[in-house]
Amino acid sequence: MATSPASAAATAGRVTTVVTETMAGWCVLMTVDGYSKLMEADECIESDWFCAGCRRWYMYIIGGAKEAAAADLATFVIGLESPDDEVKVRYKLTLLNRAGEIISATQSFATLSSSVNSTEMGAMDTQYLLEDSFQIRCEVAVVTEITAARPPDLPRHLGGLLASQVGADATFQVGGEVFAAHRCVLAARSGVFMAELFGPGKGTSAAAAAPVRIDGVEPRVFRALLHFIYTDSLPEVEVGEGGGDDDEVAMARGLLAAADRFGVESLKLICGDVLCNSIDARTAVDLLELADNHGCPSLKAACVKVIKDLLAKVSPSSSPIRKRQKKLN
Structure with a gap:
């Protein structure tokens, strides 16, 4: 029986990263096929590097320790390559299953520097994954100055x-x-x-x-x-x-x-x-x-x-x- 490309990717494990520029910043779509296979091979899963605000960024996923009660918990992190100065970033993280349905969404600000160059964005219980696959959509905007917005x-x-x-x-x-x-x-x-x-x-x-x-x-x-x-x-x-x-x-x-x-x-x-x-x-x-x-x-x-x-x-x-x-x- 023939194997579909999606099934084959899930069996072998594959990560793809697509970056698009938006009016507010950059949108990064990280697709993970065969999550459990990838985690068996390494302790974390990394995205490709991407540029936002003239800086190099990356995302990675940390799996739970196998002996811990939170073994099924995946933590999502965004990091900045070797920042020389303090960088403020606004991000919106959306987790989707393979069918494109939203699992959860969160947004926040973070300040990164040479001493703290990454921050946790959110987590997901992986036992509810559909076909051992999911997508991470992260909207990133580098903030040069935060001003109080007028209430609508x-x-x-x-x-x-x-x-x-x-x-x-x-x-x-x-x-x-x-x-x-x-x-x-x-x-x-x-x-x-x-x-x-x-x-x-x-x-x-x-x-x-x-x-x-x-x-x-x-x-x-x-x-x-x-x-x-x-x-x-x-x-x-x-x-x-x-x-x-x-x-x-x-x-x-x-x-x-x-x-x-x-x-x-x-x-x-x-x-x-x-x-x-x-x-x-x-x-x-x-x-x-x-x-x-x-x-x-x-x-x-x-x-x-x-x-x-x-x-x-x-x-x-x-x-x-x-x-x-x-x-x-």
Whole structure:
């Protein structure tokens, strides 16, 4: 039987690097086929050198130590060749599987110099790779001067529109509370709201005037969802009896489920990042189930890492963490 080029590359192991210049800087696409084979041959996988901002850069992947609980964790690093002076770089790292689906995304600033010439950009649990292959898309921009950007007016104006309810033409009944909003804004930000408000049979005046009942969502979560849809930011969380951190985590859990339900992907990523910082022995199993149910791979990978670390420290028992071990393998 003939072997496809992709299968052959995955069997042998291959790394390719493509660099393109963009309006903001440079975009580096590193494709890794046959990850496990490459890691067997060496402790790290390097990209080709590429030029950005008149300097030579490289990316490499460090695999987890084979005896460690994080053996399946791959860490992604960007480095600068022999910098003579301090260099500030802005990067956006996107990890994709072989099908081109986004696994996770992150962005940040880093300052490199002769003493620190590389920085970790992110990590991925490799046991969820599709066909032992993945792509790294890294957008790099060398920053000559960082200035405070003027906050955009649009989120502030739309937030004011939501608060004033001027021109609101849609109402929602959520847990005994009524919320007014603007159909065009909701439809522009969410395909689910687009179908709900402008789908077949929804264009009549009677249908538009009828309140939409939303079940399974807390009123405060729906209020925060509307705030994000209008302003692209999260509101301040009101502190209750559970304390500030507990309230923030509870809100992030509710918003993650709501964002998945209404198709607000950027909010899912933000909630996933918030919940990643709250994973411990008490919450790891529940958050792993939440990530499974609502398609949040970055949160799932972080939960898996924490659970593996915990499993390495405890003896076999009837603990909740042990009961999930089969699902991690």
